Amino acid sequence: MNKPQMRREFWRGTTLFVENAVTNNIVLIQALGLCPIIGASTTLQNGVVLTVCTAVVLLPLSLLMAFFGHRLPKWLRPAVYVMVASLLLVGTSFVLSRHISSPLYAELHHFIPLIAVNMLYARTVGFSSIAHPVSTVVDALGSTVGFGAVICAISALREVLAFGTLWNQPVDTSVTLPQTTAPFTAFILLGLMAATLQWCRLRVSAFFHRKEEDEE
Amino acid sequence: MNNQSAPYIRTEARVSGMMMDMLLASLVLGIFSFVTYGPRPLYIMLLSCITAVLCELVCCVIGRRPLRMVLDGTAAITGLTIGLLMSPMVDAWVPMVGAAFAIVVVKAPFGGTGRNVFNPAAAGVALLTYCFPSQMFTYPAIESGVQLPLTMTIEPGTVVTEVSLAAQLQNHAIPPVDRMNILLGNFTGPIGATAFLILLTLACYLMVRRTISPWVVIPYFATCALLAWVFPLSSMNPANSFLLQLGSGYILFAGVFLINDPVTAPRFWLGRLCYGILSAGMVMLMQRHGNYEAGTCFAILLMNAFAPIIDRWSWHGWYALTRRLRTRKEVPAYE
Numbered sequence: 243m244n245k246p247q248m249r250r251e252f253w254r255g256t257t258l259f260v261e262n263a264v265t266n267n268i269v270l271i272q273a274l275g276l277c278p279i280i281g282a283s284t285t286l287q288n289g290v291v292l293t294v295c296t297a298v299v300l301l302p303l304s305l306l307m308a309f310f311g312h313r314l315p316k317w318l319r320p321a322v323y324v325m326v327a328s329l330l331l332v333g334t335s336f337v338l339s340r341h342i343s344s345p346l347y348a349e350l351h352h353f354i355p356l357i358a359v360n361m362l363y364a365r366t367v368g369f370s371s372i373a374h375p376v377s378t379v380v381d382a383l384g385s386t387v388g389f390g391a392v393i394c395a396i397s398a399l400r401e402v403l404a405f406g407t408l409w410n411q412p413v414d415t416s417v418t419l420p421q422t423t424a425p426f427t428a429f430i431l432l433g434l435m436a437a438t439l440q441w442c443r444l445r446v447s448a449f450f451h452r453k454e455e456d457e458e
Numbered sequence: 459m460n461n462q463s464a465p466y467i468r469t470e471a472r473v474s475g476m477m478m479d480m481l482l483a484s485l486v487l488g489i490f491s492f493v494t495y496g497p498r499p500l501y502i503m504l505l506s507c508i509t510a511v512l513c514e515l516v517c518c519v520i521g522r523r524p525l526r527m528v529l530d531g532t533a534a535i536t537g538l539t540i541g542l543l544m545s546p547m548v549d550a551w552v553p554m555v556g557a558a559f560a561i562v563v564v565k566a567p568f569g570g571t572g573r574n575v576f577n578p579a580a581a582g583v584a585l586l587t588y589c590f591p592s593q594m595f596t597y598p599a600i601e602s603g604v605q606l607p608l609t610m611t612i613e614p615g616t617v618v619t620e621v622s623l624a625a626q627l628q629n630h631a632i633p634p635v636d637r638m639n640i641l642l643g644n645f646t647g648p649i650g651a652t653a654f655l656i657l658l659t660l661a662c663y664l665m666v667r668r669t670i671s672p673w674v675v676i677p678y679f680a681t682c683a684l685l686a687w688v689f690p691l692s693s694m695n696p697a698n699s700f701l702l703q704l705g706s707g708y709i710l711f712a713g714v715f716l717i718n719d720p721v722t723a724p725r726f727w728l729g730r731l732c733y734g735i736l737s738a739g740m741v742m743l744m745q746r747h748g749n750y751e752a753g754t755c756f757a758i759l760l761m762n763a764f765a766p767i768i769d770r771w772s773w774h775g776w777y778a779l780t781r782r783l784r785t786r787k788e789v790p791a792y793e
Binding site: 419424430437 | 563567589
């Protein structure tokens with residue numbers, strides 16, 4: 243591969259990553275993978291564990307689908323990816339419950355299996371069965387980072403609001419509101435974050451639009 | 459962004475006139491409570507109203523909307539409605555939190571007056587119900603000449619409290635019934651939601667003034683009354699049970715103040731009719747089987763979410779039904 247080609251590929255990959263992680267955020271703009279965020283993001287620990295689970299499952303899965311996905315008929319792909327994701331999640335939850343923290347697993351055991359049928363995977367896996375393996379990995383990484391950023395931000399906020407702690411360390415807050423562990427807070431926070439992101443996107447695009455007009 | 463005066467109702471926009479009527483109605487209820495409890499209910503309503511207006515002002519400044527939109531009175535009505543649904547002895551910061559939530563989270567992010575999906579007042583009260591139920595549902599007993607202090611918080615123990623009608627019904631207790639007292643609103647409950655006859659009179663007045671639509675209000679009240687009549691509380695005289703069910707909770711109040719919001723209710727007459735009936739059913743269900751003694755606000759929020767669908771379906775349904783009878787066969791576009 244010669245130099246300009248490599249540069250082009252690099253920029254394409256970066257764009258893919260930034261799109262999924264920030265500008266076209268997988269959660270806030272595409273509204274995928276909402277269930278674990280609303281249900282389980284009550285403490286930062288939960289958020290990080292779910293992000294790690296997502297990464298552990300998503301990367302191998304999308305690589306697998308990149309290599310073998312195009313050989314499978316279209317109708318078989320979802321079934322295969324749900325099965326493989328479930329297998330990977332069984333391993334992940336085994337490691338989590340036996341070697342990391344069983345109370346944490348007890349808290350999250352409803353949500354970890356749900357990750358297997360997360361729509362976030364459907365998108366990434368659907369993309370990876372038609373794309374080049376490298377861009378697949380970049381796309382999966384971008385998705386994970388986007389999902390992780392949102393779930394960690396929301397779970398940190400909710401933990402501080404609800405319990406006055408952050409990663410089980412007490413934080414100096416005067417008021418705690420235990421009711422914020424209810425799902426509606428996550429809905430409201432998600433909505434506000436999505437609105438902010440949309441607003442920023444509008445601002446940025448309006449700025450460039452104006453710049454182009456000025457140049458003309 | 460256009461500068462039309464919102465809310466976009468099809469009858470010609472007389473927003474501030476409507477808001478003056480609503481203001482008058484809430485003042486009447488405030489004065490009713492003033493007679494019973496002294497000036498504290500008015501103080502609570504004022505605080506909540508001021509909070510709502512200030513929050514609206516801040517949101518207008520941030521959102522770069524014209525500041526005269528604050529003056530149309532919708533924010534003030536939201537604040538007053540939240541104030542009216544408080545217990546008279548609630549801590550004064552509670553309605554302020556509710557009003558701020560209603561404006562900053564429920565109204566402003568959707569684009570302010572005329573564009574909100576959910577009724578801000580109902581959402582504020584729902585939040586308070588969920589987060590501070592003990593504050594919301596501790597009512598002072600009605601005694602002759604009780605004067606609540608005009609302080610931010612009331613020390614527990616200084617005021618005699620009483621269990622409200624709604625809570626007694628929820629616990630399957632049989633409250634002693636004096637029909638006259640219930641009709642006159644002389645029982646324990648929120649500031650503005652106990653005045654049975656006054657609320658009905660206000661509904662009539664506002665309907666005559668065309669501030670609230672009879673297409674919502676009459677089906678709502680009729681369905682509530684029907685449900686209360688057909689499904690009386692067990693082991694109770696049907697007429698007493700009827701009065702108790704209608705008088706407890708926010709049922710009558712919701713019919714006047716909450717479901718008539720011109721922004722969140724449907725606009726087509728058939729849609730309004732369906733909306734009124736469905737919300738009455740939902741409200742009565744929440745009242746009978748809900749977790750809280752006053753679940754009306756949750757029911758209203760739920761119905762708000764369905765209002766656009768109800769409106770569109772009733773529009774298309776009506777024109778499909780009357781197609782044979784009309785000379786012009788095409789269906790006017792749903793606005």
